[in-house]
Amino acid sequence: MNKNYNDLLAFVTVAREGSFTKAASLLGVxxxxxxxxxxxxxxxxDVRLLNRTTRSVSPTExxxxxxSSVAPKLFEIDRELELINEFKLRPAGTIRITAAEHAVNTILWPKVRSLLLEYPDINVEISVNYGLVDIVSERFDxxxxxxxxxxxxxxxxxxxxKMRMAVVATPEYWNRHGKPETPHELVxxxxxxxxxxxFGGIYxxxxxxxxxxxxxxxxxxxxxTSSQGRLETSLSGLGITYVPEDLALQHIESGELERVLDDWCPYFDGYYLYYANRQLSSPAFKLLVDALRYHRN
Structure with missing residues (x-):
């Protein structure tokens, strides 16, 4: 039974990744x-499951x-095995999270670090990704x-x-090029x-x-793509950047950067942790949610 499970997992991983090399790396074989x-x-x-060429691998019919029939079941089996950890005296297991760099650095990691120090049996995998990831299909918690x-x-x-953005550049840049008074002048x-x-377009x-x-x-x-990278580029004097306000504040206060169009940058909803309903049954995941939850006054 275990051999059959491993064989199916191997096939599903190769088919999903479209590569034996990538799948082998993920499976550690x-x-x-x-x-x-x-x-x-x-x-x-007694049936061929994969079409193999020198450049790619794809499933046959x-x-x-x-x-399509096995992959969801394997995922459910993995999740159920993880949930067995709730019978341990201490919360344990691996939690996989995807987030953009700014959220990881400013919100996620400071809270996760404290959680990991307190609960050594909890493991966290953080994937920095700027796209709209489907956490279910990509097997994130x-x-x-x-x-x-x-x-x-x-x-x-x-x-x-709540958050808002800031339009900033160095004083030297503004002295050379002048400050825009309306967003249209940014062109x-x-x-x-x-x-x-x-989608690959320019924001x-x-x-x-x-x-x-x-x-x-x-x-x-x-x-x-990186918020921190854009900020560093602007600090070098190369141009104007548009970044989350909290990243730029210390540089604005120090005089390294000067802000423009402040009245054109309203507040908007901040970050949310999102997950499928069944995830909350894991004790380790409950601790993560409690650690990250923001309590508005």
Missing amino acids: SQSALSHTVRGLEQRL AGERLM AGIRLGESLDQDMIAIPISP NHNCINIRLPT AWEFEKDAKVLNVNVKGQVIM
Whole structure:
């Protein structure tokens, strides 16, 4: 029985990743051993499950059917095995979370660090990802997103106060190029851009004032996904950046950066931890939720 389970897990992982190399790395086995395991499964079933070329691996029609029926069950088995940890005296198990870099650095890690120090049997895997990850299909226990981009079928817990953005550059940059008085004037400046991870387009900077909403397509020499990276680029004097206010505040207070268009940057919903309903049955996960939960005054 255990051998059959492992063989099915091997096949599903290869089919999902589209690569024996990637699947072997995830499973912690050699590529040759993984290939042998999958071939053994095909021989016992007497049907080819994978189309193999020198560049890619994809499931056959039979493989697609097996994957669609077996993969969800394997996931449920893994989850149930994790939940057995609730019978231990101390909370234990691995929690996989996906979040953007800013949320990880400012919200998630400070709280998780304290949790791990107190509960040494809890393990946490954090994946920094800027896209809208489907946590169920990607087998994450939870994700972190801004309130405006949450999936309605998920449970969402607030983990930060409201946020807003800041438009900043160095005093030297403003002295050379002048300060914009309206968001429209940003098109005449060297702005540090953001590429949207989900659809690949360039993010239009969003502004609002007196119920008037403006989305400005700015241009510049640099495109960078990382909030911290954009801030560092702006600190170097190269251009204007648009980052979460909390990242820029200490540099504004020190005089390294100067802010513009402050009245065009309203507050918006902050970060939420989101997860499927069944996740909360894990004692370790309950502790994580309690540690991250933001209590508004």
